[in-house]
Structures are given as structure tokens and as C-alpha cells.
Amino acid sequence: DALSTIILFLQNYPLYIRSIPTENELKFHYMVHTSLDVVDEKISAMGKALVDQRELYLGLLYPTEDYKVYGYVTNSKVKFVMVVDSSNTALRDNEIRSMFRKLHNSYTDVMCNPFYNPGDRIQSRAFDGMVTSMMIQVC
Amino acid sequence: MEGLTLSDAEQKYYSDLFSYCDIESTKKVSANGRVLELFRAAQLPNDVVLQIMELCGATRLGYFGRSQFYIALKLVAVAQSGFPLRVESINTVKDLPLPRFVASKNEQESRHPTSYSSDSENQGSYSGVIPPPPGRGQVKKGSTSHDTVQPRASVDQQEPVSPVVSPQQSPPASPHTWRKHNRHPSGGNSERPLAGPGPFWSPFGEAQSGSSAGDAVWSGHSPPPPQENWVSFADTPPTSTLLTMHPASVQDQTTVRTVASATTANEIRRQSSSYDDPWKITDEQRQYYVNQFKTIQPDLNGFIPGSAAKEFFTKSKLPILELSHIWELSDFDKDGALTLDEFCAAFHLVVARKNGYDLPEKLPESLMPKLIDLEDSADVGDQPGEVGYSGSPAEAPPSKSPSMPSLNQTWPELNQSSEDTAIVHPVPIRMTPSKIHMQEMELKRTGSDHTNPTSPLLVKTSDLSEENKINSSVKFASGNTVADGYSSSDSFTSDPEQIGNNVTRQRSHSGTSPENTAPPPPPPRPQPSHSRSSSLDMNRTFSVTTGQQQAGVVAQPPAVPPRPQPSQAPGPVVHRPVDADGLITHTSTSPQQIPEQPNFADFSQFEVFAASNVNEEQDDEAEKHPEVLPVEKSSDPASSRVAKTDSKIEEKTAASAPANVSKGTTPLAPPPKPVRRRLKSEDELRPEVDEHTQKTGVLAAVLASQPSIPRSVGKDKKAIQASIRRNKETNTVLARLNSELQQQLKDVLEERISLEVQLEQLRPFSHL
Numbered sequence: 001d002a003l004s005t006i007i008l009f010l011q012n013y014p015l016y017i018r019s020i021p022t023e024n025e026l027k028f029h030y031m032v033h034t035s036l037d038v039v040d041e042k043i044s045a046m047g048k049a050l051v052d053q054r055e056l057y058l059g060l061l062y063p064t065e066d067y068k069v070y071g072y073v074t075n076s077k078v079k080f081v082m083v084v085d086s087s088n089t090a091l092r093d094n095e096i097r098s099m100f101r102k103l104h105n106s107y108t109d110v111m112c113n114p115f116y117n118p119g120d121r122i123q124s125r126a127f128d129g130m131v132t133s134m135m136i137q138v139c
Numbered sequence: 140m141e142g143l144t145l146s147d148a149e150q151k152y153y154s155d156l157f158s159y160c161d162i163e164s165t166k167k168v169s170a171n172g173r174v175l176e177l178f179r180a181a182q183l184p185n186d187v188v189l190q191i192m193e194l195c196g197a198t199r200l201g202y203f204g205r206s207q208f209y210i211a212l213k214l215v216a217v218a219q220s221g222f223p224l225r226v227e228s229i230n231t232v233k234d235l236p237l238p239r240f241v242a243s244k245n246e247q248e249s250r251h252p253t254s255y256s257s258d259s260e261n262q263g264s265y266s267g268v269i270p271p272p273p274g275r276g277q278v279k280k281g282s283t284s285h286d287t288v289q290p291r292a293s294v295d296q297q298e299p300v301s302p303v304v305s306p307q308q309s310p311p312a313s314p315h316t317w318r319k320h321n322r323h324p325s326g327g328n329s330e331r332p333l334a335g336p337g338p339f340w341s342p343f344g345e346a347q348s349g350s351s352a353g354d355a356v357w358s359g360h361s362p363p364p365p366q367e368n369w370v371s372f373a374d375t376p377p378t379s380t381l382l383t384m385h386p387a388s389v390q391d392q393t394t395v396r397t398v399a400s401a402t403t404a405n406e407i408r409r410q411s412s413s414y415d416d417p418w419k420i421t422d423e424q425r426q427y428y429v430n431q432f433k434t435i436q437p438d439l440n441g442f443i444p445g446s447a448a449k450e451f452f453t454k455s456k457l458p459i460l461e462l463s464h465i466w467e468l469s470d471f472d473k474d475g476a477l478t479l480d481e482f483c484a485a486f487h488l489v490v491a492r493k494n495g496y497d498l499p500e501k502l503p504e505s506l507m508p509k510l511i512d513l514e515d516s517a518d519v520g521d522q523p524g525e526v527g528y529s530g531s532p533a534e535a536p537p538s539k540s541p542s543m544p545s546l547n548q549t550w551p552e553l554n555q556s557s558e559d560t561a562i563v564h565p566v567p568i569r570m571t572p573s574k575i576h577m578q579e580m581e582l583k584r585t586g587s588d589h590t591n592p593t594s595p596l597l598v599k600t601s602d603l604s605e606e607n608k609i610n611s612s613v614k615f616a617s618g619n620t621v622a623d624g625y626s627s628s629d630s631f632t633s634d635p636e637q638i639g640n641n642v643t644r645q646r647s648h649s650g651t652s653p654e655n656t657a658p659p660p661p662p663p664r665p666q667p668s669h670s671r672s673s674s675l676d677m678n679r680t681f682s683v684t685t686g687q688q689q690a691g692v693v694a695q696p697p698a699v700p701p702r703p704q705p706s707q708a709p710g711p712v713v714h715r716p717v718d719a720d721g722l723i724t725h726t727s728t729s730p731q732q733i734p735e736q737p738n739f740a741d742f743s744q745f746e747v748f749a750a751s752n753v754n755e756e757q758d759d760e761a762e763k764h765p766e767v768l769p770v771e772k773s774s775d776p777a778s779s780r781v782a783k784t785d786s787k788i789e790e791k792t793a794a795s796a797p798a799n800v801s802k803g804t805t806p807l808a809p810p811p812k813p814v815r816r817r818l819k820s821e822d823e824l825r826p827e828v829d830e831h832t833q834k835t836g837v838l839a840a841v842l843a844s845q846p847s848i849p850r851s852v853g854k855d856k857k858a859i860q861a862s863i864r865r866n867k868e869t870n871t872v873l874a875r876l877n878s879e880l881q882q883q884l885k886d887v888l889e890e891r892i893s894l895e896v897q898l899e900q901l902r903p904f905s906h907l
Contacts (some may be wrong), residue, residue, distance in 0.1 A: 112475040114445030115463035123460055125500065126467050 004138050005083040006131060007032045008107065008122065016122040017076070020135045032081045035069045039079050042071065072100040078107065084138065099134055106130045153209045160208065174208070181215045191215060418503035420487050428483040442476035448485070455489050461498060465489060468502045480507075 005028040008016040019025045072080040080103050082096065110116055110124045160174050178188045195210035199903075217223075338550075420428070429439070435451060436443045452462050469485035470477060477485060484506035492498055 109467070109473050112445070112470065112473055113463050113466045114449035114475065115459050115466055123463070123469055125464060 003040075004085065004135055005029075006031065006103070007102070009036065009079040009080050009081065010081060011077070012036055012079075013119075014121075015119075016127070016131075018128075018131050018135065028083050031067065031069060031083055035071065035081055035083075036079065039071045039073060039081065042057065043077075070096050070100070072104070074104060074107070080104070080107075093130055095138075099138070102130065102134060149213070156212060157208045174211075178211075178215065181219065183215065183218050184349075187218050191218065288837055418487065418491070418499075419482060419505045424487065424490075425483060428486045429479065431486065432479055432482050439479050442478055443482055444472075445475045448477050448482070452485065452489055455493060457489060457492055459494060462489075464498055465492070468498070470504070471502070471507065594648050 004024070005017070005019040007014055007018070007029070009119075017025075017029070019028055067083050067085060070082045070084070072082075074080075080100055082099065084096075105128045106123075110122055111118065112128050113124070116122075116124070156177065160177060178191070181188070183191075191211050194214055195207040203870040431451075432439065432443065435447050448466075449462075452465070453459075455462075457465075465485055465488045469481045469488060471481055484502065487506060488498060507872075
């Protein structure tokens with residue numbers, strides 16, 4: 001049973017949280033929050049603003065015994081954090097990358113919506129649909 | 140009261156009405172309830188009604204008996220016909236039309252008079268078709284069929300009818316008055332075109348013909364009567380009721396609005412799209428939308444920026460969440476701006492929502508922006524829109540291949556790709572992109588779709604993949620296992636998109652590189668300066684004083700392969716043969732380093748030593764040793780740390796013959812790892828000990844030839860084959876190199892053993 005969680009943060013405040021399965025969410029939320037520190041560390045380690053797609057993907061932030069946490073940050077410092085189950089070995093780095101890319105694209109679409117104020121929780125149905133499909137694909 | 144003689148039709152009609160009113164079936168109808176409604180529906184002044192009631196004796200009796208009821212009805216007819224109310228008139232007035240009751244809530248009642256009246260026109264025998272019950276049934280059917288679709292609409296329809304009649308507003312009222320007139324006098328309307336979805340509706344014409352039929356006829360019209368929305372949009376006092384006929388509908392206002400309001404008065408509201416697409420935009424609506432668009436953006440080909448659109452739609456007072464959803468649906472190309480079509484779609488959705496229709500999850504087909512030819516940026520105005528909207532058969536389920544022929548070429552592939560992938564909403568397409576751009580966007584959106592054959596990106600992909608393959612294969616051949624960093628580094632270098640496409644191809648490579656821990660930049664072509672030829676380094680380092688430990692580290696030709704383990708560190712440290720100094724240094728340093736690689740350190744030095752032997756640098760080394768010794772002793776701990784990174788480098792640069800130092804028992808276990816590491820770059824491979832230079836030279840040559848991978852699109856197969864060939868060549872070369880290095884390893888091991896023996900011999904002397 002593969003688990004995964006996706007959380008988007010803006011300045012360390014969650015914009016969007018999604019977990020599959022939905023129990024034990026709190027644990028994932030905790031892990032994600034702690035991983036924010038790692039994300040910040042990586043960002044600051046990058047130094048000057050390297051506007052390179054490669055830099056957006058932070059890769060495996062840290063693996064715990066059961067889970068792996070991946071990070072991604074946009075140029076506007078919106079952080080995407082994803083937790084996946086370690087048993088899900090079929091997940092390759094490339095796939096994680098593509099997932100983040102899709103997330104980024106969908107997030108951009110949400111941003112394009114003039115009715116969306118940055119900082120609001122994301123309630124776009126299209127975004128939800130995309131995330132759901134992605135997570136189902138993973139699990 | 141004189142007897143009442145009724146014609147057959149009248150008889151029938153009256154009996155129906157009576158039974159209608161006689162809800163309790165007591166053959167007596169009380170003066171309240173339905174009778175009153177009925178009389179009210181007769182639209183007679185109150186005093187007349189009272190008079191009637193009095194005349195028929197109801198007031199006397201307190202209720203309506205059947206006869207009283209009939210008399211009353213007759214009197215109603217009399218009154219409606221304009222005759223004075225007199226008891227005698229009930230029989231004297233010939234050719235009295237049946238009493239007419241305007242339906243407020245009872246369509247049946249309204250229908251009946253129509254039919255009856257129509258037949259009464261015929262005079263004479265009512266042989267005509269007055270199928271009250273069937274008519275009623277028909278009406279019912281019509282209304283119910285309609286009602287099922289539009290329960291709300293029909294209810295709504297009722298209300299405005301009566302109040303609308305109020306003569307306040309002339310223009311809007313006109314249709315109503317019309318209808319009334321149509322209904323009552325014109326017998327011709329007896330066609331109750333309830334059967335079937337009547338004629339398609341054009342604003343007033345149908346109002347006429349369809350009036351009697353009422354609801355069911357209003358087919359094919361989009362449900363939302365924009366009228367009240369317009370009111371709200373215009374910021375006039377928003378009336379949530381549907382009776383917003385008031386100011387907005389005054390003729391003074393824009394013609395569109397009046398047109399719309401007039402038409403929408405009842406008709407549009409009733410239009411429930413019985414068989415047609417509920418989301419179709421009517422011409423008037425579209426015209427209205429276009430006008431609204433113009434108020435914001437005069438250029439019909441231009442865009443409305445998101446902020447302006449936001450303000451505009453916020454006026455509709457829908458919740459932000461819904462507006463957000465509407466925006467998502469209608470901003471087709473996801474550019475944050477609305478074109479005319481997008482705007483119309485959005486407006487339409489807003490109007491629909493205001494009227495209680497739920498927003499669809501996907502954009503309905505008829506609302507999809509009319510995507511023009513992608514190459515044709517000169518968008519046409521309303522024309523195609525009209526055509527597209529009115530012409531497209533709406534029964535097609537919202538598939539993504541609308542009746543927009545110009546796009547069929549590009550849409551289908553998008554459709555299938557979007558169906559293949561899990562993306563929910565339509566693939567965003569720019570309105571005026573080139574096809575390639577569209578494809579690119581599509582690819583980006585459907586990044587997981589590996590099978591899209593049409594993109595030029597894919598071709599590039601194949602080339603890159605070849606390169607990746609080559610690179611990785613090189614590494615494979617040389618290293619037995621690819622360092623985890625490498626395939627991922629490949630993935631970094633190549634376009635990430637294509638990685639997905641390449642996954643299958645690269646799976647063999649990436650199989651061993653699960654998740655690289657960190658995005659390893661292309662493995663540092665390290666320090667070719669040192670790696671190149673250790674001999675050079677030696678020179679350099681020797682020239683440098685041994686103040687730097689690293690120099691010392693490098694310089695130490697490992698005489699004796701040290702016991703790298705810290706536990707054993709003292710041991711080797713103790714024995715300090717001259718030659719062993721370097722080694723010992725390394726041993727002390729190396730253990731603190733990556734434990735697996737102490738051998739390396741040693742052997743690197745060992746190799747260096749061997750190399751230096753070969754390169755007649757022995758003298759230097761010999762000189763260096765005593766110098767290094769004390770230095771090294773003192774700064775051991777420091778050096779260890781300092782040397783860590785450096786020695787790592789050294790190790791990398793050192794020969795690939797990783798003698799295992801420590802125990803000599805497991806020579807091969809640690810070595811493979813360092814070997815792998817070192818094989819990170821081809822350059823690293825090269826700077827073997829000079830003994831290997833020839834091999835490295837060969838290797839370098841081979842590898843140098845690699846980069847010339849043809850990237851031309853057209854030569855895929857050949858390129859692949861060529862690269863395969865090259866790969867094979869490099870494989871063989873590297874295999875050879877590998878075997879040679881293994882041989883060297885063995886030699887080195889032997890030497891080590893001999894050195895150890897020497898060490899043993901020298902040991903007793905070192906204590907001195």
C-alpha cells in the first residue's frame with residue numbers, strides 16, 4: 001500500500017495538502033514540516049539565484065526508514081514537498097521530477113486565475129483533479 | 140333564476156371547471172378556494188365578480204352549487220365579452236364565448252379557454268376538436284416534460300405572467316400582452332404545438348406561435364435568462380427574483396438589453412433546451428456578451444486582462460470560488476486573459492450559475508472557444524462564433540473534437556494524448572501558437588506520455604538518449620557498475636522532459652541508479668591538474684615544501700601498504716621505514732577518511748611511488764620522506780582532516796589498482812568502490828599511473844571520439860548504430876583496460892607483500 005503526500009507551501013504556510021491514504025496524515029504532515037528545514041537549507045546553500053530548471057528540483061531531501069521525502073522549489077519560493085513510501089521502489093527520480101513539473105504547471109494555472117489570491121488555499125478543482133490522478137498513478 | 144341553457148361545449152367546459160373546483164366532490168363549491176381563484180383568473184374587476192356571485196345566487200346560498208357555478212361561469216363569459224351583467228343575459232346572449240380565465244397557476248385553465256374559444260369561433264357545432272381532457276393532458280405533458288427539465292423555470296414562468304401583465308412596462312409587457320391576445324382571441328393558435336419540440340425559437344415569432352403551447356416549445360434555448368444578471372451587472376439594484384423587468388428592461392436602455400429582457404421575459408426562461416444543448420448561447424445573448432466585451436476591450440480580437448475580467452465578473456455577486464472555477468473552465472489557453480470567445484463562455488457560465496445551474500466540471504462543447512487556425516492569428520469576430528454556436532449540433536457529448544474543422548488536425552492528437560494521460564481539464568492551447576508550440580506545450584503538459592510521436596523534441600530525445608546510453612555504457616564497461624550519480628547526472632544534462640521518454644531506454648542504466656541522493660553535477664572533472672599524471676603532481680608537490688600536508692600526502696610514496704584501520708594505525712605508524720613514511724602518513728590519514736578507501740590512499744601513493752620509481756623521481760621522494768616525516772607526525776590530526784578531501788582526490792587520481800591495504804584479505808572489496816568513484820569521469824580514468832598511460836591514452840582516444848555523436852535528426856538509426864558500435868569499441872577497450880589494471884593490481888599486491896617483509900626486517904631498527 002503505497003502512501004504519498006503532497007504539500008505545497010508558501011513561506012512555510014501550507015497552501016495545499018493532499019494525502020493518500022488519509023489516515024496517519026498527521027505523521028506525514030509532521031514529516032513534511034520538518035523537511036521544510038531541509039528545503040530551506042538547500043535553498044540557502046544554493047547561494048545566488050540560479051534560475052535553472054535543474055535547481056528547482058531538490059531531490060531526495062532525506063530518507064527515513066520508511067519514507068522518502070522529495071522537495072521542489074519554484075522561483076517564487078513556493079515549496080512543494082512530496083512524501084512517498086519507500087516500498088514504492090518503482091518510483092524513479094525522473095518520475096518524481098515529472099510529477100513536480102506537473103505540479104508546477106498546475107500551480108501556474110491556478111496562479112493565472114485572477115480570482116485566486118496568492119496565499120489562499122488552493123481550491124481549484126482542476127488542480128485537485130490533477131493531483132488526484134497523479135497520486136493514484138503513483139500508488 | 141331562469142334556467143340555464145348551455146351548449147354542449149359550454150356544458151363540458153363548465154362541468155370540467157366545476158369538477159375542478161369541487162375538490163371535495165360534494166357537488167357544492169364553496170365560495171372560497173378554487174372558485175375564487177378561477178374568478179380572479181377571469182381578470183374581471185372585483186365588483187363584477189361580486190356581482191356575478193350575487194347574480195348566480197352563490198351569495199345567497201353561500202356556496203356554489205352546480206347550477207350556480209354554471210351561471211357564474213356564464214356570467215363571467217358575459218362580462219368578459221363586455222356585455223352587461225344581467226341575469227337574463229345568460230341566456231339571451233348568443234354566441235357567447237366561453238369564459239376565459241387567465242392562468243396564473245393553472246395552465247389547464249388557461250389552455251382550456253383557448254381551445255374552447257378557438258372552437259367557439261367556429262361557431263356552430265363544436266364538432267371541433269376540443270379535447271379538454273386530452274388537451275389538458277397534452278398541456279400537462281408538455282408542461283411536465285418541460286417541467287422536468289426546468290422545474291424552476293416553469294414555476295418562474297408562472298409568476299411573471301400575472302404581474303408582468305401590469306401595464307407598467309410597456310416594452311417588456313408587450314410580449315405578454317401578446318401572448319394573452321394570442322391566446323385568447325386567436326383561435327388559430329389552437330395548434331398546441333406541444334407535440335415535439337416546436338419550431339426553433341426566434342425572438343418574437345415563436346413567442347407568438349408557441350405561446351399557447353408555452354413551455355415545451357422553448358427548446359434549444361439556453362436556460363439562463365440573463366436578464367436579472369444584466370441587472371446586477373449593471374449595478375442596478377439587484378433583484379433576486381425573476382421579476383426584474385423593471386428598469387433594466389426599459390426600452391431606453393441598450394437595445395440589446397431590451398431585446399434580451401423582452402425575450403427573456405418568459406421565453407428564454409422557459410427554454411429548457413429540450414433536445415438541444417443547454418449551454419448553447421443564443422444570438423441575442425451572444426450579442427449582449429459581445430457588447431459587454433466591447434465595453435471592456437474595444438478590440439474584439441484583443442484580450443481582456445484578468446484583472447478587468449475579475450472586476451467585471453465580481454459584479455455578478457457570485458462567490459469567488461465559483462468565479463474561480465468559471466475562470467478555470469473558460470480560460471482555455473490559460474493565459475490569464477480572456478478572448479472574445481472565452482469571455483462569452485465565461486459570461487454564459489456566470490449567467491447559468493446565477494440561474495441555478497450547476498457549473499460543469501468541464502467546459503461544455505458549445506462553449507469552447509472557437510479555436511481558429513493556429514497559424515491564422517487574425518481572429519474573426521462574431522461570425523464564426525455565431526456559426527459555430529448555432530450551427531453545431533449540440534447533441535454531441537462534450538468530446539474534445541468539436542465541430543471546428545480547422546483544428547481537427549491538431550486536436551485529435553491532443554485529444555488522445557489528453558485522454559491517455561490523466562490530466563483532467565483540456566489541454567491548454569494558446570490561441571495563436573504555432574503547431575509546434577502547441578505540441579511542445581502538449582508535451583509539457585503530458586510529460587508522462589511517452590508515446591507521442593509527433594514532437595520534434597522526441598527526436599532530440601533519441602539523440603540525447605543515445606548519448607546518455609553511450610556515456611552510461613562507457614561507465615558501465617569501465618566500472619562494472621555505474622555510479623549512482625552518473626545516470627542521474629545524465630538526466631540532468633538532458634532535457635528532463637525527455638527523460639520520461641527515455642525511461643524505457645535508459646532503464647537498464649538507471650536501474651542501478653535508483654534515487655541519487657543529491658543532484659550530482661557532472662562529476663567533477665577533477666582537477667585534471669592532479670589527476671592527469673601523478674608524476675606531474677609529484678614534481679609539483681615535491682617542489683612545494685612539505686609544509687602542506689597534502690603535498691606530503693601526495694609525496695609519500697607508500698613503501699608499505701599501511702594498515703589503514705585506526706586500530707592498526709599505531710602499528711604502522713610505529714614502524715617507520717623511510718619508505719613507509721608516506722604510507723604511514725596515509726594510513727593515519729586514510730582511516731579518518733572514508734574507511735573503505737584507505738587502501739586507496741595507500742595505493743595511490745603506492746602507485747605514485749611506483750610511478751615515481753618509473754619516473755626516476757625516487758630521489759625526490761627519498762628526500763622528501765624524512766622531511767615529511769616530522770611534519771607529518773606533528774600535524775597528523777590536522778593533516779588527516781585536511782588531507783581528507785585532498786586525499787580523496789588523490790585517491791581518485793591514483794591508479795585504479797586499489798590494493799587493499801589493511802588486511803590484505805579482502806583486496807577486492809573496497810577497491811571496486813573506489814574504482815567506481817574514480818571512473819566517474821573519463822578524465823579520471825586517464826590519469827592512471829604512468830604505467831597505464833598508454834592504456835589511458837587509448838582510453839582517452841576512445842572516449843574523445845565519443846562526443847561526436849551525430850545529432851542530426853534524420854540519421855537516427857544510423858546514429859544509433861554508429862553509437863552502438865562506438866560503445867562496443869569502448870566497451871572492449873575498457874574491458875581490456877580493466878583486465879590490465881587487474882593484472883597490475885596483482886603485481887602491486889605482490890610488491891606490497893615484499894615490502895611488508897622488508898618492513899618486518901626493518902622493524903627492529905626503527906625503534907632506535
